[in-house]
Amino acid sequence: MRSALEEAHAESARLTVRLQAMEQRLAAGRALASARRGAEDDDAVIGEAFEDLWSLTAELEEANARLARETAARRAELAAVDAALHESEERLRLAHRYAGAGAWEWDIPANTVTWSAEYRDMLGLGPQAQPTMESWMGGMLSEDREAVERAIRRMLQDPDMSEIEVEYRARHPGKGILWLSGRGRLQRDAEGNPWRLTGLSIDITARKRAEIALRDANENLRREVEKEVAAREAAQAGVTQTLKLEALGRLTGGIAHDFNNLLAVVSAGISLLARTEDPARRERLTGSIATASQRGADLTRRLLTFARRQALRPEPIALSPWMGELGAMLSRSLQADIAVEIEVAEDAWPLHADPSELELALTNLALNARDAMPRGGTLRIAARNTVLDGTEDPDGLRGEFLRLDVSDTGTGMAPEVLARAFEPFFTTKAGSGSGLGLAHAYGFARQSGGAARVRSQEGHGTCITLHLPRAAEEASAPAPAEAAAERPLRVLVVEDEEAVAGLVLDMMRHLGHAPVHAANPATALEMLVRGLEPDLVFTDVLMPGGMDGLDLARHLKEGRPALPVLLTSGYGGAPARVAEAGLPLLRKPYTLGALRDALTAAAAGRKAG
Known part of the structure; x- marks a missing residue:
């Protein structure tokens, strides 16, 4: 539109110049006519000049009309643009008002601030309030002012930052404390210096509350x-x-x-x-x-096993040969109509457990399975590796374990029986059974660092699962034991119970040994100091007083490391301490043959050492 108006003005100017030239020619013709009165040539010249003048006048009028039209169109366009701008400003003002937003602008070089009417209304500021950075900062709560100042300072100093967003609280004279969210954009001059910061602040009090x-x-x-x-x-x-x-x-x-x-x-x-x-x-x-x-x-x-008080002697166990021997023993022991199946995974890890207690636990489970299959069936013992991450196990077990599943095809358990399966002295066998078979397996698994689980359904058999820890080292084949020459031993017997001590002394004399009795560890040490030279010390673990059998063994290890010590206990003693001592243990009660074998093994150990 602007180029059309310019062209119209230029055309009008050209026509005006031509009109002035024609007027000059007409004036010249009139002067010539007055000088040559009556000449026909002069009349012709004047006639041509008038024709040109009328033609130029018509063109000028047409150009003026076109210029008027273009000017009117331009004015209409400018009026429409002005109306649209006014409407847009009104919409923006309404948007700010209904959104709870107020605009502000900071001229940084001049340090002057401009607030919109909405921003003044938002903060409850009248026309007399002077918009300055100091008054803007002064309206904030002191707890928030430092953070806002730090954010602005960081933006002004960082050439890569062009936007800022802060939240702060301001005090309104009528509404109290308001939460405001300010967002602004920084403009820089040609040299990159901060020039103007323009932004909006929104009332977020309702959201914050x-x-x-x-x-x-x-x-x-x-x-x-x-x-x-x-x-x-x-x-x-x-x-x-x-x-x-x-x-x-x-x-x-x-x-x-x-x-x-x-x-x-x-x-x-x-x-x-x-x-x-x-x-x-x-x-x-x-x-x-x-x-x-x-x-x-x-x-x-x-x-003791259920109470986890039994002193276990765990060692690496190679499952394949061990389970094979167990399966053969169970096949001979159980009734003929029960098939025994043993399945050990080829890659099964060695197991870390007490072999005798493991055998007892599996035997108890096998006997329970036998009683649940009065008409015969299948007893299956399977072993495989498993890794627990703590989420799939109720006890939160983590690590590498051997999973032993002892399952049968028997009558199964009712839900109320299943809930009490591991409970000691709970049994469904009227007139027989102590109810400790499953309790023993449970206690053994827990004391070994694993867990026991039971699954069963009436008419569909039972499966007992033992999770036992993997051995840190491979199981080694036991070295053939050297037969120790049985010879009379001078044994220092440390036992506080007189009745038990009398029987032990009689048993040792019957075996051909020469026992000497000490009623407590302190007396035993005194006897050693006075010159007693025994071949072996046989001591109970738990005894009253300030020193027990394990304390005595520790003193002997320090003073007489070559003197073998054989422990005995009917309680299991502090099982962790017994296991840490690394000494042989004969569990009470014991037979004459068990005592003979234990003394012989202890004496052989002293010779080998």
Whole structure:
């Protein structure tokens, strides 16, 4: 549009110049006519001049008309642009007002600030308030001012920064404290120096108050939940304590029942032995007493394992040959209509466990499976590697384990029986069974650093799973034991129970040894200081007083490292300390043959050492 107006003006100017030239020619013609009155040539010249003048006048009028039209169109266009600009400014003003936004501008070289009317309304500032950086900063709360100043200073100093976003609180004279969010863009001059900062501030008070209210509500909810959880935990602790007391009652009742039966056999057998001279009857009575004694020993052993008080002697076990021997033994022991299947993965790792306790645990599980298959079936023991990450196991086990699955095709367990399967002295075998078979397996697995699980369904058999830790080293084949020459030994027996000590001394004398008794470790050390030179020290683990059998063994290791020590205990003693001592342990009660073998092995160990 501007170029058309310029062209119209230029055309009008050209026509005006031509008109002036024609007027000059006309004036010249008139002067010539007055000088040549009546000449026809002059009339012709004047006629041509008038024709040119009329033609030029028409062109000038047309150009003026076109110029008027172009000017009117330009004015209409400018009016439309002005109206659109006014409408856009009004929309922006309304957007700022309804969005709670106010515009501001900071001329940095001149240090002058401009506020929009919306920004003044937002802060409750009247027309008399002077917009300066100082008054803008002064309206902020002191807790937020330093952070805003630091953000602006960093933006002015960093040539790569062109935008700023800050949140701050300002004090409104009527509304109190407001939360504002400011965003601005920095413009720089040709030299890169800060020139002008333009931006908007938005009132975010409602959002912030909602966030604070939500945070407070969450905090209150958290406290309420903690109180509720604490109350439930207290209630659960009470219930658990009650259940523990009930379980303890069942446990003590079961122990009392079983031991009363065993003691009845022993006491009755002893009474009858004193009243009979028949060798065959005395042999039967002696056998019954020995069987009762062995059952009592097995009972306490299972209890100690369940309570994780048994002193285990873990070692690397190569599963393939070990499980093969176990399978052969079970095939001979179980009834003929039960098939025994042993499956060990080819890549199975060596197992870290006490071999005798593992054998006892698997034997107990096999006997339970046999009782669940009165019409025969299949007993399957499978071993494979497994890696637990702590998420899939209820006890949070992590690491590499051997998984032993002992499954049967028997009658299975009802849900109420399954829930109490590992409970000591819980049994469904009326009139037989102590209820310690599964409890022993559970305690053995836990004490070994693993876990025990049970899955069962009525009519579909049972599967007991033991997770036992992988051995850190490969299992080595046992070296052939050298037969130790049995010879009389001078044994220092340290035992605080006089009755037990008397029997042990008699057993050793029967084996041909020369025992010497000390009632406690302190007496034993005094005897050694006075010159006693025993071949072996046989000491109980747990004894009253300030020193027990393990303390005595430690003193002997320091003063007489070549003197072998054989431990004995019916409790298992502090199992961790017993295992750390690395000394042989003979568990009470023991037979004459077990005592003979233990003394022989201890003496052989001294010679080998």
